[in-house]
Amino acid sequence: MAAHTATRRIVLAMTGASGVPYTVRLLEALSNAPGVEPHLIVSDAALKVMALESDTTLQDLSAMAAQVYTQKDLAAGPASGSWLHAGMVVCPCSMASLAAIANGFGANLIHRAADVTLKEGRKLILVTRETPLNQIHIQNMLQASQAGAVLLPACPGFYHQPQSIGELVDQIVGRVLDRLEVEHQLGPRWAEE
Numbered sequence: 105m106a107a108h109t110a111t112r113r114i115v116l117a118m119t120g121a122s123g124v125p126y127t128v129r130l131l132e133a134l135s136n137a138p139g140v141e142p143h144l145i146v147s148d149a150a151l152k153v154m155a156l157e158s159d160t161t162l163q164d165l166s167a168m169a170a171q172v173y174t175q176k177d178l179a180a181g182p183a184s185g186s187w188l189h190a191g192m193v194v195c196p197c198s199m200a201s202l203a204a205i206a207n208g209f210g211a212n213l214i215h216r217a218a219d220v221t222l223k224e225g226r227k228l229i230l231v232t233r234e235t236p237l238n239q240i241h242i243q244n245m246l247q248a249s250q251a252g253a254v255l256l257p258a259c260p261g262f263y264h265q266p267q268s269i270g271e272l273v274d275q276i277v278g279r280v281l282d283r284l285e286v287e288h289q290l291g292p293r294w295a296e297e
């Protein structure tokens with residue numbers, strides 16, 4: 105794939121923060137979007153959290169991704185700047201992965217791919233999830249933002265009067281898709297209902 109072809113690769117990395125429904129919905133939307141090819145990287149901790157907080161399996165996710173990588177696969181495409189893609193999302197993004205990304209550690213594929221995304225001037229979106237935040241988290245967020253990452257915390261609003269968890273999830277996923285410039289019909293838009 106080249107940047108000028110119709111297919112757009114999107115790298116979706118899932119880390120061990122709470123929020124499996126966000127990953128599932130985002131992957132679903134990306135896999136259904138015309139011309140989008142989602143590549144999924146899953147951390148070891150993400151697998152653990154997924155088993156603890158959901159019925160989703162890696163097989164369910166694999167069915168929606170063009171390719172799936174483990175965090176150990178440092179020779180995979182997303183580890184190199186010559187492997188073109190149209191953006192990377194870490195969703196959900198743990199504070200541990202935020203720290204690694206903000207400080208340029210490339211010891212696993214997720215952190216390496218994020219580092220490469222920033223060095224190549226591509227879009228990197230971090231859907232962080234933790235509360236409350238300590239000063240280290242806040243400093244890492246600032247540092248990642250200054251390096252070019254988009255900080256998009258998983259904190260949905262209530263002004264659209266959501267009626268279900270699904271609507272709250274869709275609100276965040278919709279904002280991610282907006283940033284990726286992927287068209288979607290998820291959730292209402294202010295002053296457009």
Ligand SMILES: Cc1cc2nc3c(=O)[nH]c(=O)nc-3n(C[C@H](O)[C@H](O)[C@H](O)COP(=O)(O)O)c2cc1C
Nearest residue numbers: 119120121122147149150153198199200201233234
């Ligand atoms: C059930 C469960 C929920 C967790 N939720 C969060 C969370 O919301 N945010 C966070 O930063 N870490 C959370 N953690 C801790 C991370 O999984 C842990 O820091 C891990 O090392 C992250 O690794 P990774 O970034 O490589 O996936 C959670 C752990 C467990 C077991």
